[in-house]
Amino acid sequence: MITTTVPDIDTLRIGVLCGGDSPERPGSIASGEHASKALADAGLTTDLIDIADTPLSALPGRIDVALLGLHGLHGEDGKVQGALEVAGLPYTGSGVLASALGMHKPTFKNLLTHDRVDTPRWVVIRPEVSIESTLSVVRHTLGYPVFVKPSSGGGSLAAGIAHDEAALRRMIEATNCDPYSEYMVEEYVQGIPCTVGLIEVDGRLVTLPVHDVESKNEFYDYEAKHNPDLRIEHCPSILPAPTTETMKYVARRVFAMIGAHGVLRVDFMAAANGRVTVLECNTLPGLSQRGNLATMAKAGGISYPALMKHLVRTAFTKPAYLP
Numbered sequence: 001m002i003t004t005t006v007p008d009i010d011t012l013r014i015g016v017l018c019g020g021d022s023p024e025r026p027g028s029i030a031s032g033e034h035a036s037k038a039l040a041d042a043g044l045t046t047d048l049i050d051i052a053d054t055p056l057s058a059l060p061g062r063i064d065v066a067l068l069g070l071h072g073l074h075g076e077d078g079k080v081q082g083a084l085e086v087a088g089l090p091y092t093g094s095g096v097l098a099s100a101l102g103m104h105k106p107t108f109k110n111l112l113t114h115d116r117v118d119t120p121r122w123v124v125i126r127p128e129v130s131i132e133s134t135l136s137v138v139r140h141t142l143g144y145p146v147f148v149k150p151s152s153g154g155g156s157l158a159a160g161i162a163h164d165e166a167a168l169r170r171m172i173e174a175t176n177c178d179p180y181s182e183y184m185v186e187e188y189v190q191g192i193p194c195t196v197g198l199i200e201v202d203g204r205l206v207t208l209p210v211h212d213v214e215s216k217n218e219f220y221d222y223e224a225k226h227n228p229d230l231r232i233e234h235c236p237s238i239l240p241a242p243t244t245e246t247m248k249y250v251a252r253r254v255f256a257m258i259g260a261h262g263v264l265r266v267d268f269m270a271a272a273n274g275r276v277t278v279l280e281c282n283t284l285p286g287l288s289q290r291g292n293l294a295t296m297a298k299a300g301g302i303s304y305p306a307l308m309k310h311l312v313r314t315a316f317t318k319p320a321y322l323p
Contacts, residue, residue, distance in 0.1 A: 006316045014039055014312060015063030017080070019050035022072030023153065031069035031287035038289070038305045039067075039312070051075070056083045065315045066091040067308070069287045072153055076284045077103040090315035094260045094283040095322035101258040102283040103152050106184055108258070115257055117250060118277040120187035120269075124151065131172050134185070135165055142187050147219075148172075151182040161188060161219060191271035193220045194237060194244075196251035197285065197296040198264045199307065200314050207252060208296035209236035210244040212270070228290075235299045239270055246276050254281055261322060262314025265293060287311075 016039070018032025019025055029050070036048040047063055051070070059066065066089055070076055078100035084091045094102070101108055105122075112119040123137050125148075138146060148171045149159035158175075162168035168185065175183045193215070197208040214232040215224040224230040237244050251266040258281065265285040269277050285293040289304050297307040 006313050009065075009309060009312050010044060012064040012312075013045050013047060013062070014065055014067055015047045015049050015059060016067045016069055017049050017051055017075075018069040019052045020070055020072075020075045020080075021052055022070070022075055023158070024072035025052075027286055027288075028069055028071040028075065031071065031291070034289045034304075035067060035069050035287040035308050035311075038308045042305045042309070044309075051080070056080065056087060059084075059089055060087050063089070065089070065312060067312055067315075068092050068284055070284055071286065076282075077152060090318075092311050092315045093262045094258075094264070095318065097323040098259045098261065099283050102260070102264075102281045105149075105151050105280055108281065111257055112254075112278055115253070117253065117257075118275065120147075120189050120277055120279070122184050122186045125172055125175065125183040125185060131169060134172060135169060138168060138185050139165065142185065144168075145188040147186045147188045148175075148183060149186065151184050158183075189269045189271055189275070189277055191269045191275070192239065193279075194239070194247060194268045194270050195292050195296070196247050196266050196268070197293050198251060198255055198260075198266075199293075199297065199302070199310055200262045200317060201302070201310050203317060205252070205255070206300065206302075207248045208293075208302075209299040210239070210247050211235040211292050211296050211299075212237040212239055233295070235295050243270055243274070243276060250276070250278060254278065258283075259323065261318055263293070263311060 016032045016036040018028045032048055036046045039046045066084055068091055078096040081096045081099050106124050109119045109122055121142055125134055145161050145163045147161055162171050192212050194210055194212045196210055199206050212234050216230045217224045247268050254266050255264050260283060265282040267279040269279055294304050
């Protein structure tokens with residue numbers, strides 16, 4: 001279905017897929033709009049498509065390749081990738097398996113642990129297990145404070161810190177009202193949030209400069225991620241070189257571990273004691289011109305329009321079969 005010969009993308013109809021029904025829809029719309037405008041300004045033929053309004057079955061014949069600006073559930077988790085495989089449409093980024101592995105944090109963290117990569121300890125909140133039992137496990141294995149977040153989600157939506165058992169109890173009870181079906185409790189590691197981007201350029205995987213951020217909120221939450229007044233960013237990172245080189249090395253290990261393709265962003269926490277731990281990975285990083293991926297690319301000498309073109313080309317460099 002997918003050839004390793006990269007066509008001239010100037011001749012292609014590029015469908016920029018965004019939106020959908022994920023809780024992360026607003027960020028996805030921003031990604032799609034920014035990417036579509038950059039490609040159109042570069043003279044390419046683009047079609048901005050909100051998958052909440054357009055069924056994927058309507059895309060063959062309308063577009064030649066899909067640039068995925070999707071975030072979160074039903075877009076980043078392998079489901080859209082599978083539908084595009086069935087439809088015979090080339091698409092950017094990772095395949096079905098890597099997308100699913102990167103999205104479901106407990107599975108991803110199990111892989112990290114098996115591969116001896118540092119990641120915060122965690123407990124999955126299961127609806128069939130009583131709150132009392134979950135609290136007991138957290139008390140004896142993690143201690144406090146802890147971080148609560150959806151098992152499949154991003155952008156720090158529906159996430160937060162529980163400083164004690166009473167707070168954790170309230171957060172667990174509140175998960176019943178949220179759109180995510182599964183949550184997890186994670187060891188809270190205090191430090192500096194960092195991220196490493198990887199992008200395929202002319203058939204070669206390039207590791208971008210490390211990006212670090214200091215949040216003015218209690219943690220790097222949704223508000224701080226979308227309000228530049230609430231954060232201080234450094235790219236390249238101002239952390240010591242041994243720390244950033246470790247992150248780059250581990251990011252490439254993660255890329256290989258999940259079988260990612262084309263692009264990946266790996267998020268870390270750099271603790272004051274020198275610990276560097278992997279929080280999660282993102283097989284479809286945000287495509288906003290002010291987002292982390294674009295910021296890292298710019299620091300690495302890749303302009304925003306060039307970054308979007310490199311992403312489009314990743315749709316045509318997949319192996320003949322990619323799980």
